[in-house]
Amino acid sequence: MANHGYGYGGLLCLDMETEEKANRILNLLQNYSQFGFMAVSLGYYETLMSCSGSSTSSGLNNEEKELAGISPGLVRMSVGYVGTLEQKWSQFKKAVSRLQDSDLFNEN
Numbered sequence: 001m002a003n004h005g006y007g008y009g010g011l012l013c014l015d016m017e018t019e020e021k022a023n024r025i026l027n028l029l030q031n032y033s034q035f036g037f038m039a040v041s042l043g044y045y046e047t048l049m050s051c052s053g054s055s056t057s058s059g060l061n062n063e064e065k066e067l068a069g070i071s072p073g074l075v076r077m078s079v080g081y082v083g084t085l086e087q088k089w090s091q092f093k094k095a096v097s098r099l100q101d102s103d104l105f106n107e108n
Helices: 019-032 062-068 085-101
Strands: 010-014 046-051 074-077
Touching: 019 046, 019 074, 019 085
Parallel strands: none
Antiparallel strands: 010 074, 046 074
8 A cells, every 4th residue: 555645554363362352452552553554444544453353344144254363362454644654563562561561461
């Protein structure tokens, strides 16, 4: 995704394995590190994120999700035009570091 006048963006997927872990990282990314906003639609100039299995793909049954490669913890992020790559990476690492320090990350 590129717009010479505004900058560049892209899609990023992260499989957190469970919906609970996905919601935890989404919460940290939005509320702790200000990486982006939780939303169902990923079309916006700001960074938007969603847990696909329980949002955009919630109409599919479990077999259809499995065939499409959508795990319960799949997080999709549309990285927006706002901020630098270094800023976004720093915000992302801050949230992941916080998650790694929590008990939830270490649960199986």
